[in-house]
Amino acid sequence: MEKYFDLSYIWSALPALLPYLWITIYIAVLSVICGSIMGFGLAAAKLSRNKWLRVLAEGYTTIMRCTPSIVLLFLVYYGVPAFAENLFGVDLQNVSTGVFVVITFSLQFAAMMSEVIRSAYLAIDRGQFEAAVSVGLTPFQAYRRIIFPQAFVIALPNFGNGFISVLQEGALAYTIGFIDIVGKANLIIANNYGTHTLEIFIALAVIYWLLAIIIEKIFALLEKIFQKGKQPIRAT
Amino acid sequence: MGFIDWKFLIDTFFVALSGVPVALLVTVISLLIAVPFGFFLALSRIYEIPVLNSFAKLYISFVRGTPIIIQIFVLYATIPLLLNGLFEKYEIDYPIYEINPLWYAFIIFSFNTTAVLIEVFRSALQTVSKGQIEAAHSVGLTTWQAYRRIIIPQALVAAMPNLCTATINLIKATSLGYAISLQEITLKAKVEANFGYNYLEAYLDIFIVYLLICIAVEYLFKWYEKRLSRYQLRLV
Numbered sequence: 001m002e003k004y005f006d007l008s009y010i011w012s013a014l015p016a017l018l019p020y021l022w023i024t025i026y027i028a029v030l031s032v033i034c035g036s037i038m039g040f041g042l043a044a045a046k047l048s049r050n051k052w053l054r055v056l057a058e059g060y061t062t063i064m065r066c067t068p069s070i071v072l073l074f075l076v077y078y079g080v081p082a083f084a085e086n087l088f089g090v091d092l093q094n095v096s097t098g099v100f101v102v103i104t105f106s107l108q109f110a111a112m113m114s115e116v117i118r119s120a121y122l123a124i125d126r127g128q129f130e131a132a133v134s135v136g137l138t139p140f141q142a143y144r145r146i147i148f149p150q151a152f153v154i155a156l157p158n159f160g161n162g163f164i165s166v167l168q169e170g171a172l173a174y175t176i177g178f179i180d181i182v183g184k185a186n187l188i189i190a191n192n193y194g195t196h197t198l199e200i201f202i203a204l205a206v207i208y209w210l211l212a213i214i215i216e217k218i219f220a221l222l223e224k225i226f227q228k229g230k231q232p233i234r235a236t
Numbered sequence: 237m238g239f240i241d242w243k244f245l246i247d248t249f250f251v252a253l254s255g256v257p258v259a260l261l262v263t264v265i266s267l268l269i270a271v272p273f274g275f276f277l278a279l280s281r282i283y284e285i286p287v288l289n290s291f292a293k294l295y296i297s298f299v300r301g302t303p304i305i306i307q308i309f310v311l312y313a314t315i316p317l318l319l320n321g322l323f324e325k326y327e328i329d330y331p332i333y334e335i336n337p338l339w340y341a342f343i344i345f346s347f348n349t350t351a352v353l354i355e356v357f358r359s360a361l362q363t364v365s366k367g368q369i370e371a372a373h374s375v376g377l378t379t380w381q382a383y384r385r386i387i388i389p390q391a392l393v394a395a396m397p398n399l400c401t402a403t404i405n406l407i408k409a410t411s412l413g414y415a416i417s418l419q420e421i422t423l424k425a426k427v428e429a430n431f432g433y434n435y436l437e438a439y440l441d442i443f444i445v446y447l448l449i450c451i452a453v454e455y456l457f458k459w460y461e462k463r464l465s466r467y468q469l470r471l472v
Contacts, residue, residue, distance in 0.1 A: 067408075067446060068408040068422070071422065075439045079440075164301075172305055209297070210301075212301030
C-alpha cells in the first residue's frame, strides 16, 4: 500500500493549496455580505403586513431550501447569461465565473439569513420598542439603538453557522471551472496524472476542518463580547 | 423566451424523473443505516461514555467542518485502497473497480448522515425531562422499556422538524452523486444535455424535480409529526 499512499505528500501539498484558500474565503465573505443585505429585505417582507410580500418571501425561502447548491450554481451559470442576452441584449460571456459563484451563494445565504433575522427579531419583546418610543426615541432610533443590538446577539450563532455552510457549499464552485482551493486541488491531481489523489483530498479536508473550527471559535468569542451588555433578571 | 428548447425541456424532465428512484433509494438506505448508529452514539454522548463520547465529538466536528463533496472525494478514494489491501491479504479475487457506485453512495451518505443524526437525537432526547425516566422506573418498567415506551415516543416528536431538515439535506446531497458516477437525477439529466449543450433546460428540469420531491417530503413529515403528537396535551 505504500506505493499508493504517501503521508508526507500531504505536507508538501499544503503550500501549493493554501494561497488559494484566500479566494475561497473571499468568495464566501462577499456572498455573506450580499446575502445578508438581501436577507434583511426578505425578513422585512416576511414580517410586513402585505400578504403578497409575505407569500413571495416564504416561497423564495422554500425554493432555496429545496434546491441543491450544485443545481442552483449551474442554473445561475447558464441561466443568467442566457436571460441577460435574450431579454436585455446584454452580453455576459466575458464575466468572470467568480461573479456567478457569488450570485449563487448570495441567493442561498439570503434565504438562510431571512429566517435567522426574522427569528432574532421576533425574540425581542415588543415592550422594548414601546419603552424606547415612550422615552422619546424616534422609531428609527429605537430600532438602531434598542432592537438591533439585542437581535444581533441572538442571531450571531446562526449567522456563524450560515457562514460556515456558505464556505462549505462554496467548495462546489470548481464545477463551473472556478479556481478556488478545490479547483486548484483538482488541477494538481490532473498534473500528477491522477496519482496522490487521496493525499490531496485529505489535505483539503484538513484545511476546511481547521477553518471551520477557527470560525466557530471566533463566533463563540464574538458572542461572549457582545453579550456583555445583557444583564439577566436576578431572583434576589 | 425563444432561447429555451421547450421540447427538450419536457423530454428531459422525464429523464430526470427516472433518476428519482435511485436518489430516494440512497436516501432511505442511508437513513436506515444512520438512525441506529446515530441513536446509540447520541446516547453515549448523553451518558458521557468515555471513549465513544470523544469519538462522537471528533466525528461530528469532522463531518460538520468539511464540505460533503470533500468527504465524498476522500471516502471514494479511501474505500478501494482499503478493500484492495484486505482482498490481497485474504487472497479474494474480486474486481474492486467494478463495484456498483450505489454501494459507495450508501457508505458515504450514511457516514455523513450519522453525524447529523447524533446531534438531532441528542437534542431531542434532552428535551425529555429526567423525571419521566424516574417515574417509569418507579412504576416498575426496566430502562429499556422506559426508553421504548416513554422516552423515545416523546423525543421523536421533538426530533421531527430536525429529522425533516436532515432528510431534505440528504436528498439534496445525493445530487453530488455525479462524483461517484451514481445514476441519479442530476447526472442523468446532465448526460442528456451533453449532446446539444442544452444545459439550461436540463438544470431547470433537475430544479423542478428536486423542488417536487422536497415539497412532498416536507408535507409527509408535517403529517407524521401531527400524527405523532396527537397524544400531547396542549394548553388551551
